[in-house]
Amino acid sequence: MNRLGYLGPEGSYSYIAAKLYDDSSELVAKSDFYDVFDGVENGELNYAILPIENSTEGAVTLVMDALLKTKKSTIVGEITITVKHLLLGVGDRIEDIKYILSHSQALQQCRQFLKDNYPHIQLINCSSSSEACFIAKEKGKEYGAIANRQAGELNKLNVILSELQDNEFNQTRFIVIGNEKAKPTGNDKTSIAFSLRDDSPGSLFKVLEIFAKNEINLTRIESRPAKAEMGKYVFYIDLLGHVMEHKVSEVLGMIEKYISYLKVFGSYAIGEIK
Numbered sequence: 589m590n591r592l593g594y595l596g597p598e599g600s601y602s603y604i605a606a607k608l609y610d611d612s613s614e615l616v617a618k619s620d621f622y623d624v625f626d627g628v629e630n631g632e633l634n635y636a637i638l639p640i641e642n643s644t645e646g647a648v649t650l651v652m653d654a655l656l657k658t659k660k661s662t663i664v665g666e667i668t669i670t671v672k673h674l675l676l677g678v679g680d681r682i683e684d685i686k687y688i689l690s691h692s693q694a695l696q697q698c699r700q701f702l703k704d705n706y707p708h709i710q711l712i713n714c715s716s717s718s719e720a721c722f723i724a725k726e727k728g729k730e731y732g733a734i735a736n737r738q739a740g741e742l743n744k745l746n747v748i749l750s751e752l753q754d755n756e757f758n759q760t761r762f763i764v765i766g767n768e769k770a771k772p773t774g775n776d777k778t779s780i781a782f783s784l785r786d787d788s789p790g791s792l793f794k795v796l797e798i799f800a801k802n803e804i805n806l807t808r809i810e811s812r813p814a815k816a817e818m819g820k821y822v823f824y825i826d827l828l829g830h831v832m833e834h835k836v837s838e839v840l841g842m843i844e845k846y847i848s849y850l851k852v853f854g855s856y857a858i859g860e861i862k
């Protein structure tokens with residue numbers, strides 16, 4: 589049986605995404621995103637699921653940065669889920685809550701709502717939304733956890749508030765990484781990262797122009813600091829097509845003269861939205 593890693597414990601949003609992606613694998617909980625990556629890199633896991641972007645908060649930067657460091661694993665799939673946050677606790681009165689715990693991403697997705705309605709409540713980051721439930725249960729009625737219904741049921745917590753997220757269309761896209769490349773399906777996406785060779789007018793434009801002229805549709809563009817001097821970036825692009833398609837491999841060859849670094853994270857079937 590395949591082993592699929594995720595940010596645990598059971599009941600996290602990553603757990604929900606993992607079950608929706610593939611409920612035939614053995615799910616293996618890890619305590620942070622680095623351990624999730626390591627599990628695939630060292631062969632303990634066949635593959636793993638990680639959040640990469642959220643429609644309210646944008647990029648999950650830790651995962652974006654860690655992708656640059658992988659040696660063996662590639663992106664083999666994706667899935668997008670709708671994320672609806674609840675406030676859960678052992679009690680049922682919001683008046684008793686002094687602290688709210690969750691993963692930083694989940695707290696950020698509810699930031700405006702919490703600031704507008706409960707500015708006196710202290711927000712505390714923890715390793716995942718399901719870990720937040722576990723801690724809230726231990727600590728008692730002054731502690732609430734932002735998490736989903738399943739995490740609440742697993743930890744026997746009450747729903748104190750629902751629909752906390754600032755954006756009613758709050759969705760998180762997860763990538764699946766694995767050690768075997770995904771074959772073309774005819775409906776694929778490729779994720780890459782690159783750095784520009786030189787900082788001159790139009791250097792990014794020249795790369796983007798190649799995609800445009802060759803009719804390669806881009807579905808995402810992001811940048812992250814190169815972690816060198818100020819003003820140096822790594823650009824991340826998702827494009828439609830598979831690297832085994834001639835058109836895609838040709839374009840990746842054509843951009844080479846404008847870039848100093850290229851990493852192809854993988855080509856994979858365009859995922860469902862659940």
Ligand SMILES: O=C(O)C(=O)C[C@]1(C(=O)O)C=C[C@@H](O)C=C1
Pocket residue numbers: 595599600601602603639642648671691693694715716717718760
């Ligand atoms: O804390 C969790 O439950 C997670 O799976 C992490 C995570 C994330 O980092 O984006 C996953 C989905 C939601 O966007 C909120 C939190």
